[in-house]
Amino acid sequence: MNKTRIVQILRHGQPDEAVLIQGWVRTTRALKGFAFVELNDGSALANLQVVINEDFPDYEALVKRLTIGSSVAVEGVLVASQGKGQRIEVNPSKIQVFGESDPETYPLQKKRHSFEFLRGLGHLRSRTNTLGAVFRVRNACSSAIHQFFQERGFLWVHTPLITASDCEGAGELFSVTTLDPKNPPKTPQGEIDYSQDFFGKPAYLTVSGQLEAEIMAMAFSDVYTFGPTFRAENSNTSRHLAEFWMVEPEMAFCDLQGNMDLAEAFLKHIFKTVLEQCPEDMEFFNQRIDQTVLATADNIINNQFERISYTEAIAFLEKADRKFEYPVEWGLDLQSEHERYLAEELFKKPVIVRDYPKGIKAFYMRLNDDNQTVAAMDVLAPKIGEIIGGSQREERLDILEQRIQDNQMPLEELWWYRDLRRYGTVPHAGFGLGFERVVQFMTGMGNIRDVIPFPRTPMNAEF
Ligand code: 4AD
Ligand code: MG
Numbered sequence: 391m392n393k394t395r396i397v398q399i400l401r402h403g404q405p406d407e408a409v410l411i412q413g414w415v416r417t418t419r420a421l422k423g424f425a426f427v428e429l430n431d432g433s434a435l436a437n438l439q440v441v442i443n444e445d446f447p448d449y450e451a452l453v454k455r456l457t458i459g460s461s462v463a464v465e466g467v468l469v470a471s472q473g474k475g476q477r478i479e480v481n482p483s484k485i486q487v488f489g490e491s492d493p494e495t496y497p498l499q500k501k502r503h504s505f506e507f508l509r510g511l512g513h514l515r516s517r518t519n520t521l522g523a524v525f526r527v528r529n530a531c532s533s534a535i536h537q538f539f540q541e542r543g544f545l546w547v548h549t550p551l552i553t554a555s556d557c558e559g560a561g562e563l564f565s566v567t568t569l570d571p572k573n574p575p576k577t578p579q580g581e582i583d584y585s586q587d588f589f590g591k592p593a594y595l596t597v598s599g600q601l602e603a604e605i606m607a608m609a610f611s612d613v614y615t616f617g618p619t620f621r622a623e624n625s626n627t628s629r630h631l632a633e634f635w636m637v638e639p640e641m642a643f644c645d646l647q648g649n650m651d652l653a654e655a656f657l658k659h660i661f662k663t664v665l666e667q668c669p670e671d672m673e674f675f676n677q678r679i680d681q682t683v684l685a686t687a688d689n690i691i692n693n694q695f696e697r698i699s700y701t702e703a704i705a706f707l708e709k710a711d712r713k714f715e716y717p718v719e720w721g722l723d724l725q726s727e728h729e730r731y732l733a734e735e736l737f738k739k740p741v742i743v744r745d746y747p748k749g750i751k752a753f754y755m756r757l758n759d760d761n762q763t764v765a766a767m768d769v770l771a772p773k774i775g776e777i778i779g780g781s782q783r784e785e786r787l788d789i790l791e792q793r794i795q796d797n798q799m800p801l802e803e804l805w806w807y808r809d810l811r812r813y814g815t816v817p818h819a820g821f822g823l824g825f826e827r828v829v830q831f832m833t834g835m836g837n838i839r840d841v842i843p844f845p846r847t848p849m850n851a852e853f
Contacts, residue, residue, distance in 0.1 A: 391465065397433035399468065403478045407468045411438060411480065414517065415491075417500055418456045425453045429464065432516075435523055435670045439471065439479040440464050452485060459491030459498065459517075505840050512844060512853060520678070523671035524841050527664055528829050532616070534663035535637055535825075538656055539614045544639060547606040547613045549599030551620075554591065555804070557601050558752050559797055562623040563594040564632075595620035598822060601754070601807055603640040604783060607818055608810050614639040616825075626848060628837045629726070629774060631826060633846035640820035646756075646765040646782040649819035650742050653769055653778050654695050656823070657740065661690045664832060672832075680834025686772065687832070689739055696741040700763065703728075703743050706736060723750045729768075729775035740777075741770045753797040754807075755781040756817075757789055767821065774831045780821020787811035 391410045399409060413431030420426075423444050428437035442453065456462065466482035473479075497511055498518060508515040515521045536546065552566050568588040569575065575583040584591050599615040606613045615638045624630050639652065665672055665687055676683040698706070707718040707728050716725040724743070733741045745763040748755070755764035769778035784790040790811055794801050801808075829841040839845035844853045 393463075395433040396429065396431045396436075396438045399438055399478065399480075400434055400436055400476075403468045405468055405470050405478070408466075409468060409480065410463065410465050411440075412463045413438075413461070415456050415458055415460045415462060417458060418453060420453050425449075425456070427456050427462075429462070430517075430522075432522060432526075435519060435526075435674055436476075439473075439476050440466070440482050440485075441479055442482060442485070446482070446485075452487075455487045455490055456485075457491050457493040457496075458500065459493075459496045461488040461491075462486060463488065505837060509839060509845070516843065519674070521840065523668075523674050524829070524833055524835060525843065526671050527668050527675075527833055528841065530664045530667040531660055531825075531829055531832065534660040534667075535616060535656075537663065538659045539612075539639065542612065544612040544614045545606070545610045547603060547610070547615055548617065549596070549602035549606075549615050551596050551618065552593050553596045553602075554589075554593055555601060556594065556799075557596070557598040557754075559799055560597070560623070560752075562597060562621045564620050564622050566593045566595060597621050598636065599638050600640065600820065600822065603638050603820065604810060604818065605806070607640040607642045607820070608814065608816075611642045612639070628839075629827060629830070631838055631842060631845055631847060634838075634842070635825035637823040637825055638820060640818065642816050642818045644782075644819040645817055646744060646767060646819060649780055649782060649821060650697065650744065650767055653742070653767070653780065653821055653823075654740075657695075657769070657778075657828070658691050660828065661687045661832065665691075675833045675835075679836075683832070683834040686834075693739055695769070696737040696739060698732075698741060698743055700724075700743055700746045700766075703732060703741075706732060710736075721747050721749060724768075726775040729770040730773065733770040733775070734772040738772065740772070743768050743770060748793075751781070753793045753799050754783050754790070756784045757793065765819075769821075771827075771831050773834075774827050776824075777827045777831060778821050778823045780819065782817065782819040785811060785815045785817050787815070 394409045413429040416428040425442045427440040463486045465484040466480045471479040575586045577583045619636045744767045746766040748764045765782035771777045
């Protein structure tokens with residue numbers, strides 16, 4: 391007999407249907423004449439109830455073994471539930487315990503545990519209601535992302551994780567080396583001798599797949615990446631990870647306007663799809679984590695995002711009736727408190743800020759006619775701040791080379807990037823969505839470490 395996932399039974403199961411379920415016990419209550427066992431297999435937030443009659447073979451010994459966390463297979467038939475709280479339940483004919491779980495030492499109990507406590511139990515926390523809901527939403531969100539791009543004819547391209555270039559030029563790189571970090575070989579000039587390294591030159595974990603995505607867009611028109619990226623930065627906040635996943639579409643024959651339109655349609659699509667696919671989980675977040683989650687989703691799906699220039703954003707911040715910790719001044723980068731003020735307090739919806747000063751943005755962004763700003767765009771979300779960063783790219787070779795030099799980037803090493811402007815250059819644009827930030831935004835989870843199964847931060851690198 392094939393197993394049935396609990397979510398299917400809860401949604402569609404009918405009385406008299408024969409089922410085989412495999413899962414873990416969440417609770418067992420023995421009352422007079424019956425024991426009620428709640429089973430979960432990760433497919434749904436709700437548990438499936440199995441009601442064992444005291445006539446069941448070896449009833450007492452069996453019920454003693456069905457402790458919290460133990461793994462079981464149950465064969466039986468579905469029956470309409472007499473009790474409140476569930477539509478359908480299982481009348482078992484055979485119960486097999488695979489692995490017992492000692493309730494005295496099992497760290498997860500029926501009560502609510504703090505997220506901090508659960509972070510110390512990275513190997514068990516996915517079995518809790520909240521983390522279970524988060525990872526189902528994360529999965530639905532991933533598949534919605536692929537669906538969105540695949541339906542529009544984008545090619546999913548795999549860009550390297552080990553790379554020689556620093557795309558963002560921010561120096562937040564992790565080195566990948568076979569040299570002994572404590573005692574690297576030196577050249578006669580006293581510099582590290584990378585000729586003895588595996589690649590023969592410095593290599594890093596990628597901070598973004600964008601530059602390689604641009605290569606692919608110049609052949610396939612519309613492409614996207616979806617993979618891990620790594621940054622050695624500021625990782626002790628509730629919105630930063632050292633290892634996070636990024637989604638990076640890149641489009642040939644596209645300008646900043648087209649880029650903003652795609653980003654907005656994209657966010658609308660993933661919110662809508664997740665609401666359709668995970669209604670119980672989203673309802674749970676709204677009840678238990680953040681009571682604005684459903685209203686926010688509705689707002690994203692049904693209202694247009696606000697679009698303002700950086701210069702307008704600075705004017706709004708200067709007029710704000712409150713003091714900020716960091717200075718507000720044309721030419722300075724927006725801090726997360728500024729971003730949150732714009733999205734959360736002023737407009738109460740996502741805000742797309744475009745045309746930032748060239749001095750605070752990466753070398754590849756297209757210089758505007760004013761010579762002061764670049765065709766950049768950031769999407770700012772209430773509560774989170776920046777969830778998307780993108781731009782139209784500089785497609786003019788002479789200006790690009792000047793910008794590379796102005797940013798002290800290695801002109802020679804970027805020969806292939808410059809070649810793209812030499813052979814069939816076109817206006818093109820793209821953006822990067824911080825995947826964990828969008829899952830955080832969607833679920834209302836306060837800390838980014840609780841929306842990725844194995845968070846990598848300076849404080850937490852157990853696995
Ligand atoms: O704004 P960023 O740095 O943009 C880029 O990397 C571009 N190359 C993207 C592109 O145009 N193809 O990063 C993009 C997004 C940010 O908006 C943020 O949501 C997320 O990545 N992000 C992080 N998420 C978690 N932890 C971190 N340390 C992050 N750094 C950036
Ligand atoms: Mg950014």
